[in-house]
Structure formats: C-alpha cells, structure tokens
Amino acid sequence: MAEPILELADVRYHYPTGPEALRGVTFSVAAGERVGLVGPNGAGKSTLLLAIAGFVQAAGTIRLAGHTLSRRTVRDVRRHLGLVFQDPDDQLFMPRVGDDVAFGPATMGLAAEEVHRRVHEALAAVQLEGFEERAPYHLSVGEKRRAALATVLAMRPQVLAMDEPSANLDPRGRRRLIGLLKGLPGTILVVGHDLDLILDVCGRTVVMDSGRVVADGPAAEVLCDRRLMESHGLELPLSLAARG
Amino acid sequence: MHHVMLDHFASGRTPVHRLDPAAKLVAAMAVILATVLVGRDHFLPLVPLAVALAAYHALGRIPLGYAAKRLLMVSPLAVAVAILFPFLEPGAAIGSFSVGGWVIQVTDAGCVRAADLLAKFFLSAWAALLLVSTTRFQDLLQAFQRLRVPRLLVTQLAFMYRYLWVLSDEMMRLRMARAARDGGAGPWRLRFHSRTGLVGVLFLRTYDRAERIYWAMAARGFDGTVRSAATAPMRLADWLFAAAVVAGGAAICLWDRLTYG
Numbered sequence: 001m002a003e004p005i006l007e008l009a010d011v012r013y014h015y016p017t018g019p020e021a022l023r024g025v026t027f028s029v030a031a032g033e034r035v036g037l038v039g040p041n042g043a044g045k046s047t048l049l050l051a052i053a054g055f056v057q058a059a060g061t062i063r064l065a066g067h068t069l070s071r072r073t074v075r076d077v078r079r080h081l082g083l084v085f086q087d088p089d090d091q092l093f094m095p096r097v098g099d100d101v102a103f104g105p106a107t108m109g110l111a112a113e114e115v116h117r118r119v120h121e122a123l124a125a126v127q128l129e130g131f132e133e134r135a136p137y138h139l140s141v142g143e144k145r146r147a148a149l150a151t152v153l154a155m156r157p158q159v160l161a162m163d164e165p166s167a168n169l170d171p172r173g174r175r176r177l178i179g180l181l182k183g184l185p186g187t188i189l190v191v192g193h194d195l196d197l198i199l200d201v202c203g204r205t206v207v208m209d210s211g212r213v214v215a216d217g218p219a220a221e222v223l224c225d226r227r228l229m230e231s232h233g234l235e236l237p238l239s240l241a242a243r244g
Numbered sequence: 245m246h247h248v249m250l251d252h253f254a255s256g257r258t259p260v261h262r263l264d265p266a267a268k269l270v271a272a273m274a275v276i277l278a279t280v281l282v283g284r285d286h287f288l289p290l291v292p293l294a295v296a297l298a299a300y301h302a303l304g305r306i307p308l309g310y311a312a313k314r315l316l317m318v319s320p321l322a323v324a325v326a327i328l329f330p331f332l333e334p335g336a337a338i339g340s341f342s343v344g345g346w347v348i349q350v351t352d353a354g355c356v357r358a359a360d361l362l363a364k365f366f367l368s369a370w371a372a373l374l375l376v377s378t379t380r381f382q383d384l385l386q387a388f389q390r391l392r393v394p395r396l397l398v399t400q401l402a403f404m405y406r407y408l409w410v411l412s413d414e415m416m417r418l419r420m421a422r423a424a425r426d427g428g429a430g431p432w433r434l435r436f437h438s439r440t441g442l443v444g445v446l447f448l449r450t451y452d453r454a455e456r457i458y459w460a461m462a463a464r465g466f467d468g469t470v471r472s473a474a475t476a477p478m479r480l481a482d483w484l485f486a487a488a489v490v491a492g493g494a495a496i497c498l499w500d501r502l503t504y505g
Contacts, residue, residue: 050459053459053463055459055462055463075465078462078463078464078465079465081463083460083463085456085459085460085463087456089410089453090453090456090457090459090460091460092406093403093406093407093457093460093461094402094406095381095382095385095402095405095406096382099382103461103464103466104464104465107464107465107466107467108465133255136406137406137409137410151464152463152464155464155465
C-alpha cells in the first residue's frame with residue numbers, strides 16, 4: 001500500500017447536546033485512492049468530514065498530507081483538503097461564480113495571473129467554461145454542484161472530500177458528475193447514499209454505522225454483501241440488485 | 245423560483261455601462277448632492293440636472309416603462325409627504341372645499357412646495373436608479389471598496405445580495421408548505437400562531453446556514469478578509485466623466501446661489 005495521505009486513529013466525537021457521533025473511527029486512505037464512505041442516516045459520516053476539516057474538535061488522531069490536525073495546523077490541513085459541502089448554496093457565497101472560484105486561490109495569496117489561470121482551469125475541469133460572470137443564484141442545481149466542485153479544485157487539494165455529491169441531481173446531471181469524478185486525478189473521499197455512484201467511482205468502500213466502521217474493503221465486495229448492507233439500513237446498488 | 249434582480253439591465257454593453265463603477269458612483273452622489281443643495285422652490289437649476297440624467301438614460305438604453313415602474317415603487321413615502329403640503333403650508337388660498345363641516349384650503353405656496361419636493365425626490369431616485377441599472381451590483385461593491393467604505397460593510401452587502409433571494413425562496417417554500425395544509429384558511433388565532441412559527445423556523449435555518457457558509461469559507465482558508473481579483477484601473481474617460489459631473493453639479497449650486505441669493 002502506498003504512503004497514506006489520510007490517517008484516522010480512534011477518532012471520537014460527542015455532540016454537546018446529542019449522542020456520541022463518532023465512537024473510535026480508524027482507517028487510512030492511500031494517496032490516489034478513491035474511497036466511498038457509506039452508512040445510514042446518523043451514522044456519523046458527515047460529522048467525520050467536519051472532524052477531518054477541524055470544524056468539530058474530535059478526540060483521537062487525524063493526519064492529512066503529513067500534518068497532524070491540531071489548533072495550530074488546522075489551516076495547513078484545510079489547505080490540502082478540498083471539502084465540498086452538501087448544499088452548493090452554502091459553498092457558493094460570492095456574487096459571481098468567477099469570484100467564488102477565485103476565493104480559495106486568492107486567500108492562499110497567489111498572484112493575480114495565477115488565480116486567473118486556476119479559475120479558468122477549474123471551471124474547464126467541471127465543464128463550466130465562460131461561467132465566470134454568472135450569479136450562483138441563477139444556476140441550475142447541476143451547475144451549482146459543479147461550480148462548488150470547481151471552487152475547491154482551484155485550490156488543487158491533495159484530498160477531495162465530498163458530502164452527498166449527487167443529492168438533488170437529475171439522472172443526466174448525476175451521470176455527468178460521475179463522468180467528471182472518474183476523470184479527476186488524486187485522492188477522493190465520497191460520502192453518501194448513492195451506492196451506484198460509489199460503486200462506479202470508488203475502488204474501496206468503508207461502511208459506518210452508529211459512529212463506528214463496520215466494514216472496509218473493495219467496493220464491489222462490500223456493496224455486494226446483501227446481508228451486510230441490509231443489516232446497516234442500506235441496500236444493494238441498483239445495478240447489482242438488477243443482476244440478482 | 246426566480247425573482248426580479250436589483251440590477252436587471254446592468255449587464256448591457258453601452259458606453260455608460262462600460263464606465264468605471266467608482267466613477268459612476270461618485271457622479272451619482274454628485275448629482276444627488278447638487279439636487280438637494282439647490283434652494284427651496286428653485287426649479288430652473290434642476291433643469292440641467294434632469295437633462296443630464298435623461299441623456300445618460302438614453303445612452304444606457306434603459307427601457308422607460310421599466311424605469312417608471314421602479315420609480316413608482318419607491319415613491320409612496322415622498323408622495324405621502326408631498327400630498328400634505330398644499331393643505332398645511334401657509335400662503336394665499338387658491339381653492340377650498342369642505343369635508344363634513346371642515347373647510348380645507350389649498351395654498352399656492354403649498355403646491356409649489358409639493359412640486360419642489362416631488363421634483364427633488366424624482367431626480368435623486370432617478371440618479372440612483374440609473375446607477376444600479378448600468379452597474380452590476382458586484383462592481384458597485386468593488387467601487388465601495390475602492391472608495392474606502394469599511395470592508396465589513398461591503399462584505400455584509402455582498403452576503404445580503406447573495407443570500408436575500410435564497411432566504412426568500414426558503415420563506416416561500418415554508419409558506420407553501422403551510423398553505424398546502426391549511427388552504428390559506430383557518431381560525432386567525434391558529435394562523436397567527438403558525439406565522440410566528442414560520443419566522444422562528446426561518447431564523448433557525450438562517451442561523452444554521454450562516455454556520456455552514458462560514459465553514460465553507462474557512463475550509464478554503466478564510467482569515468477575515470475577502471480578497472477578490474484586481475480591478476482594471478480608471479481610464480481617462482472615467483476620470484473625465486466623474487470630473488465633468490462633479491464640476492457640473494458644483495456649477496449648478498453656484499449658479500443657484502448667485503441667481504437667487
């Protein structure tokens with residue numbers, strides 16, 4: 001196995017007003033690996049993403065791209081982690097798509113030409129060339145989703161982490177997103193319930209339930225295990241269920 | 245769900261659209277300042293201002309109907325105040341009528357006051373309308389920044405512009421969900437109660453969203469300052485435009501002082 005780029009060791013988190021969301025999560029992701037993180041609602045998947053980005057202070061060890069997450073290193077960790085949130089309206093907060101994609105690179109302190117180049121590249125990578133001047137409010141859900149992806153691609157993160165990337169997308173928008181994700185280089189962590197997307201994009205699947213990892217292995221094996229899937233509130237991906 | 249945007253015609257390609265936003269902002273402020281500085285009931289000095297605005301309007305190819313509708317939308321307060329002047333301002337009576345035993349007089353001075361107020365309101369609102377109709381909101385924000393308006397205020401305006409419609413969509417969805425169940429009827433007490441509930445839910449959602457937006461910003465390295473791509477410097481034409489409007493406004497004020505004392 002190649003050098004891990006993301007390592008989680010006994011990550012625990014307890015919401016101040018709620019139940020224990022993470023009860024000792026341990027797994028690592030190798031550079032270039034594509035991992036799907038699945039599980040029923042409330043399994044702790046989204047909380048885990050927030051913990052990796054340092055938005056909730058979890059116990060245990062989180063290492064990303066050589067930085068051990070702490071109050072001091074949180075900026076370095078976030079710089080290498082491209083986090084795509086579930087609702088693109090939260091991610092696209094600038095008045096223009098171009099400004100939004102430029103936000104990350106400009107905040108990194110890059111020169112104006114470099115920022116411009118990255119904006120152009122990132123928008124091209126998500127097939128939104130020429131959308132620089134558009135207002136996010138006027139985009140379709142699929143366009144918003146791709147624009148949100150571009151905002152983190154422009155930062156060239158080492159790990160791309162996406163929360164429910166295909167939520168609310170129509171079949172065509174979803175197919176397009178899957179095509180895009182398959183073409184992206186680098187390490188990708190996809191969280192969600194779209195098991196077919198994960199089967200298509202990710203080589204490996206981690207199943208979480210009640211704040212714990214309950215299965216971890218090749219996507220085709222884990223997702224095909226009907227008993228495992230059903231005992232954790234999931235089902236076989238439609239493409240597999242159809243085959244019987 | 246789509247809303248009418250504030251800057252509907254702002255993406256045009258006419259010469260006035262191409263002017264630098266900061267130059268246009270300064271020019272609009274100068275026109276408004278000159279309008280309010282012209283002495284009370286002096287109509288002649290307002291004429292060149294109106295001519296200048298009309299020329300700008302024509303150059304920007306803003307549809308008249310659109311402009312008229314917008315001006316009407318912002319006029320109720322000014323009209324409500326102006327309509328009282330003919331009855332309240334002391335002066336020679338030019339007419340009277342009685343309502344239920346009360347005799348109400350209309351004075352000449354009052355009518356002039358009302359016309360003065362309406363004219364000044366109309367010119368100021370027109371100038372502001374032309375500014376936002378020929379300048380995109382985000383460019384206006386950059387102009388504010390260049391004119392040293394506090395950064396926090398500019399950032400806040402940017403967020404307002406971005407999320408105003410998102411929030412009003414959310415409110416619309418909540419109201420539809422309620423209407424789907426009560427059909428817009430029901431005892432008023434219950435309706436009032438559910439309305440306060442809606443406001444509460446909207447507030448909580450807004451609060452949650454604000455947190456998620458902050459996360460999205462922090463995830464991309466936000467440290468308190470919004471940096472945006474550099475803007476093009478002012479061209480000679482922009483300087484000339486701003487200088488001409490400011491000088492014209494000053495000349496009108498001076499003329500007003502000299503003529504009317």
